Amino acid sequence: MSNDDKTLESKDLESKHLENKHRERMAARKAVMDAKIAQAVEERGVLILLKGNGKGKSSSAFGTMLRSVGHGKRCAVIQFIKGRTETGEYKFFKDHPQVDWHVMGHGFTWETQDREQDIEAAKKAWALAEELLKDPTYDMLVFDEMSYMFKYGYLDVEPVVVALEHRPLAQNVIITGRTMALPLQEVADTISVVQDERHAFRLGVKAQPGIEY
Ligand code: ATP
Ligand code: MG
Numbered sequence: 740m741s742n743d744d745k746t747l748e749s750k751d752l753e754s755k756h757l758e759n760k761h762r763e764r765m766a767a768r769k770a771v772m773d774a775k776i777a778q779a780v781e782e783r784g785v786l787i788l789l790k791g792n793g794k795g796k797s798s799s800a801f802g803t804m805l806r807s808v809g810h811g812k813r814c815a816v817i818q819f820i821k822g823r824t825e826t827g828e829y830k831f832f833k834d835h836p837q838v839d840w841h842v843m844g845h846g847f848t849w850e851t852q853d854r855e856q857d858i859e860a861a862k863k864a865w866a867l868a869e870e871l872l873k874d875p876t877y878d879m880l881v882f883d884e885m886s887y888m889f890k891y892g893y894l895d896v897e898p899v900v901v902a903l904e905h906r907p908l909a910q911n912v913i914i915t916g917r918t919m920a921l922p923l924q925e926v927a928d929t930i931s932v933v934q935d936e937r938h939a940f941r942l943g944v945k946a947q948p949g950i951e952y
Pocket of ligand 2: 796797798884915916
């Protein structure tokens, strides 16, 4: 056997060895995953909180809602803060037969500084949210930017927690906002933090339709 052949043979053995190792590791991982999957047997809706200072909370909520819509589910959105512009997701979903989209009245925007008017609008939005939380025909509710209502003291968080806990068993709820009230975090099933590492805005890039709104 030439030296070249020997090198080839040892390379062959080495790659076989690596292959076997990989297979063993994957089998072990699959066993762990299978055990976890076997344990997760409960079927019910979940409360998801998307918080943090990075970009991606509202768009993730609407993306998840899109999944539900794809599965034929009925959804509703309440936007607790009315932005300046019509968002792309609003334009897309507003006439969708499976989605009811509510933008909180004339109320809170970053521009208004009328606290009384803001509180009234917040209360109206909450009254609607409370109705939706009693209605089992809605499979998913998105309360976008709701967390600010608690931060600014426009709404009490306790009745919201009670309504969330008494909602229909299969109903999923997603709440977004940079900071989350602790009582909400205590009853949530899934909490994801979107961290801000960099944002194009700080590089001087102008907000654009399709990315920012
Ligand atoms: P998105 O709607 O893009 O998912 P978001 O819901 O996570 O963003 P918000 O805090 O609701 O973020 O802010 C909404 C707007 O502010 C979006 O236009 C978003 O691009 C922008 N934004 C989000 N995070 C930052 C940031 N860290 N710096 C500057 N602008 C941001
Ligand atoms: Mg948002």
